[in-house]
Amino acid sequence: MTKTLKCFLFAFLFGFFGWNTTANGQSWFDDGLSPAFHKERRQALRALMPENSVAVFFTNPIKNRSNDTDFAFRPNSDFYYLTGFREPNAVLVVFKSPQGFGNGSADEFIFVPARDPRTEQWEGARLGVEGVQEKLGLEAVFLNSEFMKSPAMDLSKFAQVLSPAKSQTEGGRHNATLNGMMEVFYTNNPSPAKPAAMALDKMMNQLRVIKSEEELTILKKAIEISGMAHIEAIKSIQPGVSERAIQGVHEFVHKAMGAEDIGYGSIVGAGNNSCILHYVDNDKRELQDGVILMDVGAEYRGYSGDITRTVPVKGVFSKEEKAIYEIVLKALEAGTEACKVGEDFRDVGLVAKQIIDKGLVDLGIIKEGERHPYFPHGIGHHLGLDVHDRGAYGKLMPGMVLTVEPGIYIPEGSNCDPKWWKIGVRIEDNILITETGNLNLSQFVPRTVADIEKLMKEDGVLQKL
Ligand SMILES: [Mn+2]
Known part of the structure; x- marks a missing residue:
């Protein structure tokens, strides 16, 4: 103006x-x-x-x-x-x-x-x-x-x-x-x-790493909105869709449910773009096959959710996609299980890394003991007012909220059989450490192969326009 x-x-x-x-x-x-x-x-x-x-x-x-x-x-x-x-x-x-x-x-x-x-x-x-x-x-x-x-x-x-x-x-x-x-x-x-x-x-x-009940009420709402958006987006994915439209479904649900903002730049990457960790261009159109990785979270009253799901564009995982997906899911489940009071968060990362390494060896993608570039990031981070929230990474304490987000990314041109290329999978949940264990605050968003394929049979908001 x-x-x-x-x-x-x-x-x-x-x-x-x-x-x-x-x-x-x-x-x-x-x-x-x-x-x-x-x-x-x-x-x-x-x-x-x-x-x-x-x-x-x-x-x-x-x-x-x-x-x-x-x-x-x-x-x-x-x-x-x-x-x-x-x-x-x-x-x-x-x-x-x-x-x-x-x-x-x-x-x-x-x-x-x-x-x-x-x-x-x-x-x-x-x-x-x-x-x-x-x-x-x-x-x-x-x-x-x-x-x-x-x-x-x-x-x-x-x-x-x-x-x-x-x-x-x-x-x-x-x-x-x-x-x-x-x-x-x-x-x-x-x-x-x-x-x-x-x-x-x-x-x-020290102050911000432990969340009060009042903060948890708001943070849970941010995670609920983020998760509802993932469910609507998963239902909306079908061949012909664009990354941008799926980004729009997420952000539409955020707004419709009262979130004031996104917690970070929405990541919606299909095919080779699923292998770019912080891909935010989201400009690929006419998706036909492969996986689509969505790392998107809403910001509600200052607090951010941070959920990732990876699903097949066609609604059904290919054999190779499923093999990679199952390894990441296993790493997520073992990592989540390891999130307990007194445990060291760095050990949670080791648990997940061991599962990923063994899985890649079993599939013949790497050799036993080989260093590889396919899981290049940490297992997770504190979550709160900042999506990567303040706080040291050591012994877990009640009231901490952390993400657990293992991944495997095999970009085109990688040193393995080309049938594995362009598959990037990350699955991310938001975990509250409690006195007795933990609470998965994003549990309600489907993550198994069967549950995702079932959900994808439903129409999403994009099909209803
Ligand atoms: Mn994250």
């Missing part, structure tokens, strides 16, 4: 309808985590912080997509976890112990954007200072324009200023070059806005 058009529309809409202050839900979720949850988590963080320290969290930057339009904003997960606030340009400051300011004292400050009719007309309602106090329960709330002016923001008196690694704030490893340039810039042009960077990673890992 051009600036001129924007100005015209603004004048038009503002002139006729005035300023509507009804919140559109962008600022916070009224059915997400509760203010009490966020408050308790800030208290838990405080308990882990060293004496005379302060922790500073910036939410995510806004990323430009094209000319004057931006990517949809998503808050930084740590920031959201501690506050529930979903607007950009915000800073949270958590003190180990209360700090005096004005006539009182507080052990945490939050700095947020000001309310502004012009901006809200375009981008939706903001909470502002009063809104954050009322809806999110934070008490010491200031405008972000006050951040560096506030006398209490002189952080030099603290023994430690904790803040996330700069690369995390700015968007991860793919921004390494940009971040490096910014680092050089900030070194040569010291900015008072940049506190000494010390990673809060370990503390946040």
